Each structure stands twice: as C-alpha cells, then as structure tokens.
Amino acid sequence: MTDATHDGKGTLPGGLDPERFDELQRMLLIYKFGIDEVVTKVEVLREEMRELHADNPIEHLGSRLKSPRSIVAKARRKGIPLTRAALNEQMFDIAGVRITCAFGSDIYRVRDMLLAQPDLTLVDERDYITHPKSNGYKSLHLILRVPVFLSDRVESVVVEVQLRTIAMDFWASLEHKIYYKYDKEVPQHITDALKLAAEVASTLDVTMERIRDEVAQTPDDAPG
Ligand code: GTP
Ligand code: MG
Helix, strand or coil: CCCCCCCEEEEEEECHHHHHHHHHHHHHHHHHHHHHHHHHHHHHHHHHHHHHHHCEEEEEEEECCHHHHHHHHHHHHHHHCCCHHHHHHHHCCCEEEEECCHHHHHHHHHHHHCCCCCCCCEEEECCCCCCCCCCCCEEEEEEEEEEEECCCEECCCCCCCCCCCEEHHHHHHHHHHHHCCCCCCCCHHHHHHHHHHHHHHHHHHHHHHHHHHHHHHHCCCCCC
C-alpha cells in the first residue's frame, strides 16, 4: 500500500503525484469496506434463504474495486475532480457488486430484501430489464449508499450493485469482450447477432421461469 509506484517504472496512473496517489489508495480501502458490507449482507440473505427456506435465489456473488488507473481515466473523461467529495458524489462505480440469480423474479426479490434494510440508502435505480439498452443489455442496477464504521468516524460510500440472471450475465460478458476486441467499433453484423442473442437469452429466462413455476405447483408425489 505504501509503494506508490504503479508499473514498476515509477509512473503513476494519469501522471498523479505520489501524494495524490496515496490519498486515492487510502480512499479505495474505504470503498473496499463498502463492498465488504454489501457482500456480507447478500451472503447472509443467501444463507438464510438456503438454510431456513430451502430457497436459492442467488447463484453467484462477485465484486470488484475500480483500479486507480480506471478511476483517473474516468475522472478525466467526465471532468470529475480527483477529490474524495467529488468522487463520492459523481463516480458511482468505484465499488461494484454483482449478484447473479437463476430467475428474473429472484432479481426483484433480492432487490426488495436489500432495500428493506434500514442502513442501505437507494441513491439511484436503473432498470435495464424493464427497459433494455438498445444493444440488448439487461440488468438491474442499484446505486446504494452504505455506512462504513471506522475507528474514529462513519463514512458513507456508494456501491453499485448489478443484478442479473445467468443468461443476462452470459450475454453481458461476451458483449463486453467483443466491445473491447473491436475497440468499441463493433461491425454491424456482430451488433445484430448480439441483439438476436439477447432476445434468445430473454426467451430462455422466460421459459426457465415458467418451468420452475409449474414444477413448484406440482405436488411432490405427483406421478411422472
Ligand atoms: P459508466 O458507463 O460506468 O460511465 O456509467 P453509466 O452512468 O453510463 O451507467 P450504466 O448504467 O450505463 O453502466 C454501468 C455499468 O453497467 C457498466 O460499467 C457495465 O458494467 C454495465 N453495463 C452497462 N451497459 C452495458 C452494456 O451495454 N454491455 C455490458 N456488457 N455491460 C454494460
Ligand atoms: Mg455507461
């Protein structure tokens, strides 16, 4: 943490001076604690649902902290000053948590469970499931504010939570790779194929949910 050099050549991201870089690193630790808080909450829900309700709405839980290099690049791009206050108010994806659910309806159940917690504040919600992006991207994004209890103060940090189904996640990870492979200039026929794949993924989600509902309504000893 004290080693401010980034690439071994003494160059810091975006030409930041070592003091600013150290400040950024210290700030990132608080965002990491924010991730830890949210991840623990989701793990508690997951275990409770599994052990006490024989229910498994969360398939996968992941998280990532934005790198100093990406923070500096995005701040420059969007004209956000590299201060704790400005980043806290204007850069919402420094701390990211991703929750993958088996079924679409589980996404909204997990969302409701999180939003019912009194120490979490909803800053913004983007429902790209009800309103998919034009490329076909689907996910529910929650921008949450979570308190982090430090030795001498309480800091509130913003954590971006992305909720999606396995099918939506599969699509998004491939789309992300393609987008970067073509350096953001994706040929039209690939864009069209991805759009079609997004529709297939949505159909799969609807079908799987229908099967799940039918099985849930069938008595356990029903004849096969
Ligand atoms: P930035 O794009 O991060 O500047 O934030 P924004 O304010 O535009 O928020 P948005 O909700 O568009 O995206 C936030 C995050 O969602 C991104 O960093 C990605 O992780 C994810 N995301 C949004 N759109 C897409 C998409 O079209 N494809 C994929 N694969 N991921 C996306
Ligand atoms: Mg965006």
